Amino acid sequence: MRTADVLRFARDAAAGYPLRTSLSVLAMAIGVAAVVVLTSLGDGARRYVVEQFSSLGSNLVIVLPGRSATGGFSPANAVTTTPRDLTVDDAFALTRLPSVRRVAPLAAGNSEIKANGRLREVVVAGTASTYLEIRSFKMAQGHFLPEADWNRGAPVAVIGVKIQEEIFAGRPAVGELIRLGDRRLRIVGVLKATGQGVGGLNTDEVVFVPVSIAMSLFNTNSLFRVLIEARSRDEIEAVKREVTAALKARHGGEEDVTVITQDAVLATFDKLLRALTAAVAGIAAISLAVAGILVMNVMLVAVTQRTGEIGLLKALGARGATIRDAFLAEAAMISLAGALTGYGLGLFGAFVLRQVYPVFPAYPPDWAVIAALATALSTGLLFGIMPARRAARLDPVQALMKH
Amino acid sequence: MSVIQLAGIERVFHLGDSVVHALTHLDVGIESGEYVAIMGPSGSGKSTLLNLLGLLDRPDAGSYRLEGRDVTTLSPDEQAAVRSRRIGFVFQSFHLVPRLTAAENIGLPMMLAGIPAAERAQRVAQALKDFGLDQRADHRPDQLSGGQRQRVAIARATIMQPAVLLADEPTGNLDRATGDDVIHLLEALNERGMTLIIVTHDPKIGTRARRQLMMEDGELKSDSARPSMAVTAT
Numbered sequence: 326m327r328t329a330d331v332l333r334f335a336r337d338a339a340a341g342y343p344l345r346t347s348l349s350v351l352a353m354a355i356g357v358a359a360v361v362v363l364t365s366l367g368d369g370a371r372r373y374v375v376e377q378f379s380s381l382g383s384n385l386v387i388v389l390p391g392r393s394a395t396g397g398f399s400p401a402n403a404v405t406t407t408p409r410d411l412t413v414d415d416a417f418a419l420t421r422l423p424s425v426r427r428v429a430p431l432a433a434g435n436s437e438i439k440a441n442g443r444l445r446e447v448v449v450a451g452t453a454s455t456y457l458e459i460r461s462f463k464m465a466q467g468h469f470l471p472e473a474d475w476n477r478g479a480p481v482a483v484i485g486v487k488i489q490e491e492i493f494a495g496r497p498a499v500g501e502l503i504r505l506g507d508r509r510l511r512i513v514g515v516l517k518a519t520g521q522g523v524g525g526l527n528t529d530e531v532v533f534v535p536v537s538i539a540m541s542l543f544n545t546n547s548l549f550r551v552l553i554e555a556r557s558r559d560e561i562e563a564v565k566r567e568v569t570a571a572l573k574a575r576h577g578g579e580e581d582v583t584v585i586t587q588d589a590v591l592a593t594f595d596k597l598l599r600a601l602t603a604a605v606a607g608i609a610a611i612s613l614a615v616a617g618i619l620v621m622n623v624m625l626v627a628v629t630q631r632t633g634e635i636g637l638l639k640a641l642g643a644r645g646a647t648i649r650d651a652f653l654a655e656a657a658m659i660s661l662a663g664a665l666t667g668y669g670l671g672l673f674g675a676f677v678l679r680q681v682y683p684v685f686p687a688y689p690p691d692w693a694v695i696a697a698l699a700t701a702l703s704t705g706l707l708f709g710i711m712p713a714r715r716a717a718r719l720d721p722v723q724a725l726m727k728h
Numbered sequence: 729m730s731v732i733q734l735a736g737i738e739r740v741f742h743l744g745d746s747v748v749h750a751l752t753h754l755d756v757g758i759e760s761g762e763y764v765a766i767m768g769p770s771g772s773g774k775s776t777l778l779n780l781l782g783l784l785d786r787p788d789a790g791s792y793r794l795e796g797r798d799v800t801t802l803s804p805d806e807q808a809a810v811r812s813r814r815i816g817f818v819f820q821s822f823h824l825v826p827r828l829t830a831a832e833n834i835g836l837p838m839m840l841a842g843i844p845a846a847e848r849a850q851r852v853a854q855a856l857k858d859f860g861l862d863q864r865a866d867h868r869p870d871q872l873s874g875g876q877r878q879r880v881a882i883a884r885a886t887i888m889q890p891a892v893l894l895a896d897e898p899t900g901n902l903d904r905a906t907g908d909d910v911i912h913l914l915e916a917l918n919e920r921g922m923t924l925i926i927v928t929h930d931p932k933i934g935t936r937a938r939r940q941l942m943m944e945d946g947e948l949k950s951d952s953a954r955p956s957m958a959v960t961a962t
Contacts, residue, residue: 326840326841326842327839327844329845330842330845334839337827337828338827340827341827634825636823637819637823637825639784639808639811640782640784640811640817640823641811641812641817641836641837641840641884642808642809642811642812642813642837642840642841642888643808643812643840644804644808645804645805645808646805647840721784722779722784722785725784725819
């Protein structure tokens, strides 16, 4: 029997029992769709987190005051680990390190902004001109904080786009005067909307001022963070080493800061969420195995239902192998139809997810799609073998009597 | 030349503890172009004999030569090839595939034999015309009358131009008039040279054949071609 005829015969046989066939196609489709949607969710979560971290800027190294406790607690530690302030001078000293491209100090606190007859609570970020490039932000109007001595900042401010909306009702705000705490500052720029919030800090709702103004506003000597951009990705580790050494030297030989790299955090999250996605895919794969068993069941029923036909085919000269191939082809077609339907359903499900949560990049990873389709086909074929062999081995005399 | 030569055929079934001799001491020769009726009460072994002749069943002893070739020793696949090309079956309950049209049912043996679709279509069209089914080509079996169904089945059985046509109670599910039509059709095929073997318990049909084989308890009771047989068998 020619291959094309085997396929046509199998197709007609599957189409001859529409309910039975469509139900097993549905079961297979649900299995595949489950894998596609769940891995889309898992991988979407991973991408979301990675994107959020990447938005911090590229090649970023962050210095936090205080040592993250990893060595356990001892009375000796309690005495010696009182962190020194991470000062503006500390930050400025880092600009001279060989592997460092840019440094931006960051002081943060809450204050009240008063302008245009309105008043609201805002987060104030004290930083320097370098901050814009490190975070790769864009300006909507005007320019960012001017380059200046970090210890003597001009009385200027840059506001987020949401502040502009709420205080100035969307009118151009550059040149306007605002009162921030007890300071009068002139707005020199409006930041383009980023929609990003890192650490609960949505930059659209922040007022940026020179770091010296922020520190006197909050009456503090310590920075909240120091953001450092390495010259290249390969130099991130070097930056980490140099920064640690430099600050240790400046703080009397004590390592009282924490240096974190975006890469390390990112890698951890990436690994974690990949594992999660794989686990979810594994759970979804169980439904594929169930679907495979269902296909086997359906094919066994088909063999019983078509015993007379199998006997007839044998009487008409069909070899056992031909009958086996026809039933295998039927199982493969049901699985394939189910896999493709499920893939379509899964893509649609992921599409709906993206519509409902636009920030969530719910795309199925390639490996999951390939794995799901391959598993669907191979389970369908694997579970199709037993019924097909049973059909091939039927005794024609017995089979013909069952018509 | 004998198209069929059976010698010392035995077929034994084991049903639980009891042993049933479905066929014993069977020696029959059938010449090419003969018209033979196998008759006898139910359980006499006539269906077993037909299955054996159609290579659907194997004897426990003895030899079966089809067109001079010993077919009992062939592998299952070789037997399938012989069934495909040399043997045509007509069944009491037609055995048409319900989801296939009349044309597709007729073409089924050619499809199984791997004959190209173009040649199949041509031969099916000819067969539909020969059997007066050209108006029914695209009808499924449930849209056909009993007589039409059996004509489709006969067209299917003869499409590969077999040496032997085996018919198992071909009129059993048909009314008298339709049954007569089917018998006339089979006889017309026989007149054109096809060896026809009909299994029936209907004496009216059996006596139409030029030769009658009477079966009883797995033995050949009488053979109209060899009247002395009856004596030797008893």
